[in-house]
Amino acid sequence: MATTNARRTEExxxxxTIDEKAALCSGAAMWETAAIERLGLxxxxxxxxxxxxxxxxxxxxxxxxxxxxxxTCFPTASxxxxxxxxxxxxxxxxxxxxxxxxxxxGVLLGPGLNMKRTPLCGRNFxxxxxxxxxxxxxxxxxxxxxxxxxxxxxxxxxxxNNQETDRMRVSAEVDEAALRDIYLPAFERVVKEAxxxxxxxxxxxxxxxxxxxxxxxxxxxxxxxxxxxxFVVSDWGAVDRREVALxxxxxxxxxxxxxxxxxxxxxxxxxxxxxxxELDAAAGRVIExxxxxxxxxxxxxxxxxxxxxxxxxxxxxESMVLLKNDGSALPLRGGPIAVIGAxxxxxxxxxxxxxxxxxxxxDVPYDAMATIAGAGRLSWSAGCDDEGRSDEAxxxxxxxxxxxxATAVLFLGLPDSYETEGRDRRDLRLPAGQLALxxxxxxxxxxxxxxxMCGSAVEMPWLPKxxxxxxxxxxxxxxxxxxxxxxxxxxxxxGKLAETFPLAVEHTPAWLGxxxxxxxxxxxxxxFIGYRWxxxxxxxxxxxxxxxxxxxxxAYESLELDRAELGVAETLSVAFKLRxxxxxxxxxxxxxxxxxxETVPPRPRKTLGRFAKLALDPGEELTVRxxxxxxxxxxxxxxxxxxxxxxxxYGILIGSSSRDIxxxxxxRVQGDSKRPAAFDxxxxxxxxxxxxxxxxxxxxxxxxxxxxxxxxxxGEGAEEMMRLMGGTPAIKLCAFSGGAFTEETxxxxxxAANAAADAxxxxxxxxxx
Numbered sequence: 001m002a003t004t005n006a007r008r009t010e011e012x013x014x015x016x017t018i019d020e021k022a023a024l025c026s027g028a029a030m031w032e033t034a035a036i037e038r039l040g041l042x043x044x045x046x047x048x049x050x051x052x053x054x055x056x057x058x059x060x061x062x063x064x065x066x067x068x069x070x071x072t073c074f075p076t077a078s079x080x081x082x083x084x085x086x087x088x089x090x091x092x093x094x095x096x097x098x099x100x101x102x103x104x105x106g107v108l109l110g111p112g113l114n115m116k117r118t119p120l121c122g123r124n125f126x127x128x129x130x131x132x133x134x135x136x137x138x139x140x141x142x143x144x145x146x147x148x149x150x151x152x153x154x155x156x157x158x159x160x161n162n163q164e165t166d167r168m169r170v171s172a173e174v175d176e177a178a179l180r181d182i183y184l185p186a187f188e189r190v191v192k193e194a195x196x197x198x199x200x201x202x203x204x205x206x207x208x209x210x211x212x213x214x215x216x217x218x219x220x221x222x223x224x225x226x227x228x229x230x231f232v233v234s235d236w237g238a239v240d241r242r243e244v245a246l247x248x249x250x251x252x253x254x255x256x257x258x259x260x261x262x263x264x265x266x267x268x269x270x271x272x273x274x275x276x277x278e279l280d281a282a283a284g285r286v287i288e289x290x291x292x293x294x295x296x297x298x299x300x301x302x303x304x305x306x307x308x309x310x311x312x313x314x315x316x317x318e319s320m321v322l323l324k325n326d327g328s329a330l331p332l333r334g335g336p337i338a339v340i341g342a343x344x345x346x347x348x349x350x351x352x353x354x355x356x357x358x359x360x361x362x363d364v365p366y367d368a369m370a371t372i373a374g375a376g377r378l379s380w381s382a383g384c385d386d387e388g389r390s391d392e393a394x395x396x397x398x399x400x401x402x403x404x405x406a407t408a409v410l411f412l413g414l415p416d417s418y419e420t421e422g423r424d425r426r427d428l429r430l431p432a433g434q435l436a437l438x439x440x441x442x443x444x445x446x447x448x449x450x451x452x453m454c455g456s457a458v459e460m461p462w463l464p465k466x467x468x469x470x471x472x473x474x475x476x477x478x479x480x481x482x483x484x485x486x487x488x489x490x491x492x493x494x495g496k497l498a499e500t501f502p503l504a505v506e507h508t509p510a511w512l513g514x515x516x517x518x519x520x521x522x523x524x525x526x527x528f529i530g531y532r533w534x535x536x537x538x539x540x541x542x543x544x545x546x547x548x549x550x551x552x553x554x555a556y557e558s559l560e561l562d563r564a565e566l567g568v569a570e571t572l573s574v575a576f577k578l579r580x581x582x583x584x585x586x587x588x589x590x591x592x593x594x595x596x597x598e599t600v601p602p603r604p605r606k607t608l609g610r611f612a613k614l615a616l617d618p619g620e621e622l623t624v625r626x627x628x629x630x631x632x633x634x635x636x637x638x639x640x641x642x643x644x645x646x647x648x649x650y651g652i653l654i655g656s657s658s659r660d661i662x663x664x665x666x667x668r669v670q671g672d673s674k675r676p677a678a679f680d681x682x683x684x685x686x687x688x689x690x691x692x693x694x695x696x697x698x699x700x701x702x703x704x705x706x707x708x709x710x711x712x713x714x715g716e717g718a719e720e721m722m723r724l725m726g727g728t729p730a731i732k733l734c735a736f737s738g739g740a741f742t743e744e745t746x747x748x749x750x751x752a753a754n755a756a757a758d759a760x761x762x763x764x765x766x767x768x769x
Contacts, residue, residue: 005291009284015039018269018276021283022262025246027255030236031056033286044290046154046233046254050110050126051076051092051350051476052357053099071099072308072477073359076350077112077138078455079319079473081128081498082548084589085613086141088318093145093153095311100151102303106293107152107198110355111142113186116456116499117162117529118510122424125351125455125474129498130530130545132182133608136189143194152197152293155190157235158222159183159211160523161202165424165515168238171205174523177601180636180643181527188226197230197289201250203238210245212238218249231285236354243268251282305360313363313478318587320486321471321495322549329449329467331489331551335406337373339366339380340398340441341434341451343411346386348453350474353421363480365411365451372488379405383441387415388431395440402445409487410441410466413453419474424515428459428505438462451483457501460542471495489551494587494613496548496657500531503542509533527635531658532604546608546657552586552618555579556654556662565668568645572628576654576663580616587615592626593658594633595651603635603646606653633669639677647671673761679753681746685733686726693757697749698730705737 013021020036028034028043035043048054053071074080074092083089093111100108112126113135121127128135139155146153160172160183174183190196201211201218211217212234222228231251239245239253242261253261268274322330344366350356370378383398384390402408412434418425429435442448442465450466452458455474463469470493472483485491502508509525516522528536531545555578562573578590592610596603610626630645637644647670654663679694685702688694706721733741 005288008291009287012036012039012041012287013280013284016283018266018279019262021279022265024283024286025251025265025279026242026253026257026261030255033252033290041287041290042294044106044286044294045104046107046109047100047103047105048109049355049357050112051080051096051355052359053096053103053105053108054355054357055103055105068358069103070358070360072096072305072312073350073357074312074477075315075319075473075475075479076125076355076455077128078125078498079475080142080315081134081138082321082471082473082495083315083318083613084134084496084498084611085318086137088315089138090141090145090148091311092315093142094149095145095308097146097149097151098301099303099308100146101149101301105151107154107289108146109154109156109200111139111153111155112157113139113155113190114157114161115183115186115529117523118508118514119428119457119499119502120425120505120508120510120514121162121456122164122419123351123353123421124499125419126355126421128186130500131498131608132185132189134498134611136186139186139190140194143190143196147194147197150293152230152289153194154198154200154233155187155196156200157202158187158199159202159217160206161204161211163424163515163521164422166519167422168203169205169519170516171208171520172523173207173520175526176638177636178523178527182529184221191222191226191228195229197293198233199228199230200233200235201238203235210238210240212245212250213241213248215248223249231282231289243274246282247274247278251285309361309478312476313481316475316479316482317485317491319473319475319495320482320493321473321497321547322486322493323469323471323501323543323547324463324466325468325549327467329407329447330470330487332373332407332409332449332487335377336404337369337378338398338401338405338408338445339369339378339411340383340402340408340437341411342382342384342386343413343451343453344380344409345382347411347480348413348416348474349476349479351419351421351455352416355421359477361477363478363482365480365483368481368484369409369487372484372490383410383437384431384433387417388434390433390437395437398437399440399444402441402448405445407447407449408441408445409449409451410438411451411453412438413472414455414458419455425456428457428502430458435462438465442466449487451487453479457499459502459504463542471497492551492584492586493548494550494589496546496589497543498545500534500541500545501543502534503540507534507539507541528604532607535605535658536602541659544657544659546589546591546655547660548589548657550582550586550588551584552580552582552588552616554586554588554616554656555581556590556656559652559654559663559665561652561665561667563667565670566628566630566633567670568630568672570630572652572667574610574626574628574652574654574665576624577621578614578616578624579621580618583618585615585617587613588656589613590624591655591657593651593653593655593661594628595653595664597646597648597650599635599646599648606651606658608658630669637674640672640674644674645669645672679750679757681731681743681750682729683750684727684729686722688730689722691757693760694753697753697756701741701745701749705733705741708737708740
């Protein structure tokens with residue numbers, strides 16, 4: 001956050017009473033901070049949401065129940081992520097910020113940066129991806145777009161908020177490696193690259209401590225390590241012990257707690273459990289936000305809603321994913337078309353809960369299709385209701401229409417009740433009524449096109465019955481026009497999946513442990529989520545991460561690496577050629593994956609390293625270039641307590657998806673110098689002798705003891721002794737030696753070995769630098 005208001009902040013802090021400071025650190029209403037009128041400090045207004053402004057009156061609710069003002073409903077984060085278009089995310093963020101300015105909103109509560117640990121999470125439509133790089137780059141672009149217009153952004157929910165079940169009590173039990181490699185990197189990238197005004201902490205506990213009360217999370221990691229300089233706000237209603245949360249680094253409690261929170265803070269100050277310096281730090285950050293974003297929010301400007309809608313349509317078009325297109329069933333050609341499904345006339349455009357936007361307008365898919373094809377060429381039948389319930393009469397009507405047509409276009413998807421804040425999904429199936437409808441229609445009309453409206457993965461046992469499947473996603477108010485454009489070839493699909501679609505829910509990484517029990521959700525899969533899981537377990541997905549078809553075809557050729565070996569301070573340049581061999585213009589998302597060597601502990605077989613979305617005319621060829629450095633090959637090492645590069649041979653894999661690798665090269669990477677594991681009393685004999693330093697210091701002692709036990713020298717007796725005793729901790733030798741080898745002697749050897757190992761490590765690290 002800018003520090004130009006630092007002097008004014010200090011003046012206000014000196015003039016404020018303890019009660020005023022405490023009140024400022026708690027909301028005055030549902031969406032506003034407290035105003036200090038006697039000092040001329042106004043309130044700061046905040047609003048959801050991630051895919052459009054959801055501004056309610058001051059006394060509204062945070063669950064999307066009460067009405068909000070009309071606003072442009074853009075594609076949800078899950079859809080924007082499928083565009084893989086960083087520039088588009090930035091443009092959408094800026095457009096939402098324009099509507100914030102027009103309504104006096106200073107801080108926009110978004111984007112959601114949580115990882116898609118499992119497709120069962122009911123709020124996945126609000127999140128970008130299962131991959132932290134994709135989520136982080138899109139999130140940073142969105143935040144930059146918002147803040148470039150003078151509105152503050154508030155990424156959320158920090159951290160490991162990956163389920164709705166028991167979300168206000170559950171403890172996400174996540175190991176350090178999974179946190180650092182999967183659940184934190186998107187937040188870290190956004191904080192460091194986009195410098196958001198605020199960050200929202202999550203409801204849940206993380207490893208036993210509420211996120212709102214975790215000093216390790218909110219201060220040591222977020223501020224001290226990452227350099228975050230904005231204010232931390234709670235999720236709405238997440239705070240229990242306000243004074244503990246404030247000491248941990250939570251600056252603003254939202255919404256109003258009816259003076260309970262401020263009273264607890266003042267009491268803690270008086271009792272010496274909280275220092276005034278801690279309160280001043282929190283209040284000061286809130287003041288800076290008010291000065292920075294409150295005044296600008298008052299600069300209302302007119303919004304061109306026609307232009308906003310046009311952008312929403314472009315974003316929707318870029319986000320839709322053509323999953324299947326056998327026999328070039330799409331684009332649609334001549335002949336009558338039976339349009340079937342309630343969602344063709346009442347489309348699902350977003351999920352439920354706090355992000356739900358009161359859409360300013362709505363493009364209906366059927367109407368948009370009729371505009372292109374002519375109403376006389378189309379028929380419509382519902383087949384089932386909005387919740388996916390069907391009856392014999394409705395299905396019979398749909399079957400008759402399908403049989404009379406040349407093609408049937410069937411709109412299916414998840415009802416509102418399936419994807420919403422506060423509830424997780426139980427399975428990955430479409431509603432039973434929709435499945436019955438599909439079965440009947442496919443039997444009557446083999447030329448079947450399915451359009452799916454859902455915010456996360458669904459199972460498709462029916463896939464062989466469809467010639468083509470278009471994932472429309474939850475693509476906002478203009479999705480109807482975008483669907484029609486793609487179906488009839490007026491637009492070329494270019495979206496790619498930002499999450500894996502599994503064959504069955506039982507294949508998903510968290511299946512056996514989700515959503516947990518007894519208040520604990522154990523992340524036993526570690527860093528193996530999404531495609532990392534399916535690749536490493538060699539599980540075939542329904543559709544892999546990064547998959548998406550086009551009406552064009554693209555050729556990948558001539559991979560070149562500018563070096564065969566990469567040092568710790570060097571960069572690698574990767575180049576290859578991409579050509580559009582099709583007859584129409586199209587965009588391709590090229591994906592660079594890094595294939596990992598065998599390590600202990602095991603690493604994911606590949607991880608996304610870079611990506612780009614490129615538009616090409618027919619016959620056009622481009623040279624694509626990416627640059628990597630040694631950090632791109634790192635993983636978190638718990639023993640080292642840092643990001644660590646394993647030395648070895650890595651794959652440089654260029655693909656159209658995570659499973660469709662078109663080009664491959666190899667690169668030898670110099671690894672980091674690893675600090676040796678500390679020796680102690682419980683270090684085994686084999687571990688001592690398997691380490692060069694340990695062997696030099698402990699070896700003579702062992703040979704003496706082995707000799708006293710009848711295994712002198714290096715012959716068969718010594719080998720047999722090692723087979724028997726190699727796994728024995730050294731401390732046990734004190735008893736076996738009959739007192740000749742004492743605990744004091746062992747402690748001296750341990751100290752000498754650790755000192756020698758540290759000296760060797762430091763010398764090696766010095767040479768490398």
